[in-house]
Amino acid sequence: MRSLICLLLFLPVLGVASAPEVQAILGSKVVIQYEGSRLTLAMGEQRGGVKLISIRDDRVTLEVRGEQGHYRLGERRSMSTKFTSPEPAVLRLNADRLGMYQTQGSINGAPINFLVDTGATTIALNSRDARRLGIDFRRSGKPVMLTTASKKEMGYRVMLNKVQVGNIVIYDVMAVVLDNKHFPQKALLGMSFLNRVDMTRSGNSLLLKKRW
Structure with missing residues (x-):
């Protein structure tokens, strides 16, 4: 013994x-x-x-x-101490008939439809979508003047706690909310998110892979 x-x-x-x-x-x-x-x-x-x-x-x-x-x-x-290798966080998108890439996702756990836009510096939302998502942009955001394709728009810079598309999850993502109920018509998945993934185009497909 x-x-x-x-x-x-x-x-x-x-x-x-x-x-x-x-x-x-x-x-x-x-x-x-x-x-x-x-x-x-x-x-x-x-x-x-x-x-x-x-x-x-x-x-x-x-x-x-x-x-x-x-x-x-x-x-x-x-x-x-028992760790398992995480599944690769990847998402493959197919272009629509206009050559655009769209996907369903979520912001802070609430569903949203995204349009991938590499020309947008950050994720961009209209004020109606922001309110539906529970984002109090007037209180928590920083006022900014934004230049769009047609005119200048008042907006608010905010920090999103969590953004997800497919199984790609990114925390603490910068976004802007335009003080406009209808523009942009669809949430833009801009470079504040896309800079943190690798993007590979092949034919009509776009592959997003989480970098870290």
Whole structure:
């Protein structure tokens, strides 16, 4: 019995590992404590099995051994050491008869139809869609003057918590809401989202693949 107890004491503990602890947020960098090491990570940088995905206020998104999670400043929690490789986040779109790419998606969990627009700097919404999605753009947004194809429009710059198309999920995405109920007619999936995916055209198809 004594030898069995000694053997058990020296067996490695499996199944639980310490999670990263966010100790400081320094602009676009974070300082974390993970598995006995203190790491400073810049946006998109990976060290010690941890990659910095995004920063918003006191919330940090990290990828740890292939799995993403959200951590708040000073928060510590345990994580399972059993990790599975995530499925590739990809979406293939076929052009419509006008050569445009459209897709269903969601903003902050609410459904929305998108038109892919590489000429749009950010995601763009009309005010009616924004209200339906629960975006209080007048209170939380920053007023901006926007130049459209035909005229100048008043708008509001806002931050979207979560944007999803297919199985591609991007957090903390910049958008503008135009102070117009009808323009744009369809939500524009602009470069604030598209810059964070790889785009490959092949014939009439457009393949989107999440970069990080």
